[in-house]
Amino acid sequence: MSEKAERRTRTLHRATALGLAALFLASASVAQAASGDSRYQYNDRDAHPARIVSYGLHPVGTILEWVILRPLHFVGSRLAPHRRHSDAVDLGCQQERPSANCTDVID
Numbered sequence: 097m098s099e100k101a102e103r104r105t106r107t108l109h110r111a112t113a114l115g116l117a118a119l120f121l122a123s124a125s126v127a128q129a130a131s132g133d134s135r136y137q138y139n140d141r142d143a144h145p146a147r148i149v150s151y152g153l154h155p156v157g158t159i160l161e162w163v164i165l166r167p168l169h170f171v172g173s174r175l176a177p178h179r180r181h182s183d184a185v186d187l188g189c190q191q192e193r194p195s196a197n198c199t200d201v202i203d
Contacts (some may be wrong), residue, residue, distance in 0.1 A: 141147065
């Protein structure tokens with residue numbers, strides 16, 4: 097098989113796979129729309145000005161959370177670690193007479 101025929105075959109396979117994926121996604125969205133589920137139907141709350149503004153602000157907030165706040169929490173938790181409730185259970189702090197390690201755990 098020549099190189100040109102192989103390239104054409106690969107292109108055909110890619111186009112077929114892309115077409116099948118598009119058909120699958122389209123059929124899923126049509127099935128969802130046809131189900132009549134009221135959660136996916138338009139209502140007037142969707143047009144509230146605050147909701148429209150939130151569509152633009154949500155990605156900004158998510159980016160700020162992942163780029164600034166989560167790294168700060170990571171660094172802060174390494175500098176001043178805190179004890180979780182699950183750690184207190186492992187230390188035996190749920191007993192009637194807890195050990196001395198349980199003084200800073202609040203139920």
